[in-house]
Amino acid sequence: MSVTAPQGFVAAGVAAGLKSTGRPDVAVVVNRGPLKVGAAVFTSNRAKANPVIWSQQVIRDGTVEAIVLNAGGANCFTGAFGFQTTHETAERAAELLAVSAGDILVCSTGLIGSGDEVFRAKVLAGTEQAIAQLSAEGAEAASEAIMTTDSRPKRVVAAGDAWTIGGMAKGAGMLAPGLATMLVVLTTDAVLTPEEADAHLRHATRVSFDRLDSDGCMSTNDQVSLLVSGASGVTPDPDEFRTALTEACIALAEQLQADAEGASHDIRIVVENAASEDDAVVVGRSVARNNLFKAAIFGNDPNWGRVLAAIGTTDAAFDPYDVDVWMNGVRVCTAGGPDRPREEVDLTPRATHVLIDLKAGDASAIILTNDLTHDYVHENSAYSS
């Protein structure tokens, strides 16, 4: 169900020939209302794809009727022609749905620099075809249509007090969001104003997708959208809704991590006792982006020296010679020296836990990352993506 689990939404996913495999590649999600509230956050990469540039305008008034998504081409760095493709996609959807093109979000994913006449024709045809097939049962196909190197679709449903949140996501590489990440569509039938939707979404993405750093590479096409139908007629308790939305985003972020390209370990880096949450994030991210650390985890090697060498490059407040590092429950480093023997650490499970105690305050953060593997190198060198 995912995005159609809340009342007031229909969806579809169709094969428009953008993927050479013939798999579904265009998805549409439509909000039937009564509310047509939308919020979205976008990649902070200055190199932005045309659909991002378009959607940033659409979201300004907080009104969204529908979202059109395609895989098989990022429509990024495709010039004026590419922007026109996005514009025409919104126009075509608006015409068929009898709404304004200015209320249609567009997302694309695939190879940067691809977006020619053939691409445009296929996206437009796919949009028409998907809109003709819209239904409450279309969520599954929609979540499959946005997949690129993903090996499986990512979906979530969270039930609140007489309201529901649904969501779908795609992403397996170039997975290191700045402000948002990847393509994610969230829906709810709770009653929210545009301002509430925006605030809840920003909070939820900040502590979920923004804490996922699989490979240090920030995408040009990231977009997380929340569509609000209000069809339940229920105004949720703000804290309860925010918590449910955050949990839904974390669940999707963990699905993205678990399906990261070539990864053999899902690494949860917990930074504790930092002077600030920002410090905790900076420290965790420095480890998540350290190729030597990531390669060591692939080799089941609890090489804590690489953790300290990574965090020493940050300007976070802590004494490098008074930091504790735990790996899978074993304290391998304390007070500037080795602690338990590295042989005690079992890194064979996929789930890997690194705890860094900075002893500098009471803030904390969790960063999710993956290891650096032969399969990652293979997937990202063997063909363009």
Added chain:
Amino acid sequence: MSVTAPQGFVAAGVAAGLKSTGRPDVAVVVNRGPLKVGAAVFTSNRAKANPVIWSQQVIRDGTVEAIVLNAGGANCFTGAFGFQTTHETAERAAELLAVSAGDILVCSTGLIGSGDEVFRAKVLAGTEQAIAQLSAEGAEAASEAIMTTDSRPKRVVAAGDAWTIGGMAKGAGMLAPGLATMLVVLTTDAVLTPEEADAHLRHATRVSFDRLDSDGCMSTNDQVSLLVSGASGVTPDPDEFRTALTEACIALAEQLQADAEGASHDIRIVVENAASEDDAVVVGRSVARNNLFKAAIFGNDPNWGRVLAAIGTTDAAFDPYDVDVWMNGVRVCTAGGPDRPREEVDLTPRATHVLIDLKAGDASAIILTNDLTHDYVHENSAYSS
């Protein structure tokens, strides 16, 4: 010859049993004078090895008698015992050379966290043994003794106007300097004051080792030292000396790049027409640290979209939609869109050239990096280093 090419220097390299292979692992370089001038730059990583902490004190007065270097153990995060090991190493060398321990630089390289009683005993014995074998012919053995995962020693000799510069270096991984990098010893018989030596060395390292970013991982043990004997009796032209020292450092940096762990491409990223040199460096480094770009080059894929996605994460001054990207002489991207077909780019040679024209000013910088390969993952996951 390398470090003993200038007059006034002797060196030695011996096997002290620190390397399991039985290869040489302790080196000593001694300045016979008449000047005993020294300058050094160190890693900017806050996680610093004990020899770095020690040597930062030694260099304060600009006087250096000798430098002791070992491979087979980084003596980093080894606590008070480890610092005492470095101190004792300097004391032992000072005693045998009849000089002050406060004028002995110490460098170590190897696994972080290793530096126990056995390590100390071997380093001290190796220091004694090396000092007993000092000679003008010892430079070759010294350059071999500091190797870790290096497949070959790195040496340079530059002849000036009646003065000479010599140098040796080691480094193959954790190769992304902050202020200096790796272990490098430079020698000269030119006449220089401590202030001149320091200024020349800082200039030379800033545009050589500091522009090398093989794997984004900054070491805890980096140290570049310049020992000045003045034995030629010649005071060099400052510009001429600075140029020669810079060229010598670039030659060593290129040798380090060419021997980077597992690399199959030496990538020279030239950033042109930047608003400032800092901007050019930031832009070049963002590409050098992008795993997707590096994996693409390994796969001989001129994936310029990954270049733009990387530079878009920086705050350098440029318009992302008006940047030209050239790969091995072919302009693959211009004005926010594709240019020449990617098929025209031949990435099979090891030497790879990426030119990024920011069209934002007249500053430029060159960053040296390597690709991300299966061999890199293998070398850094199969065993601790």
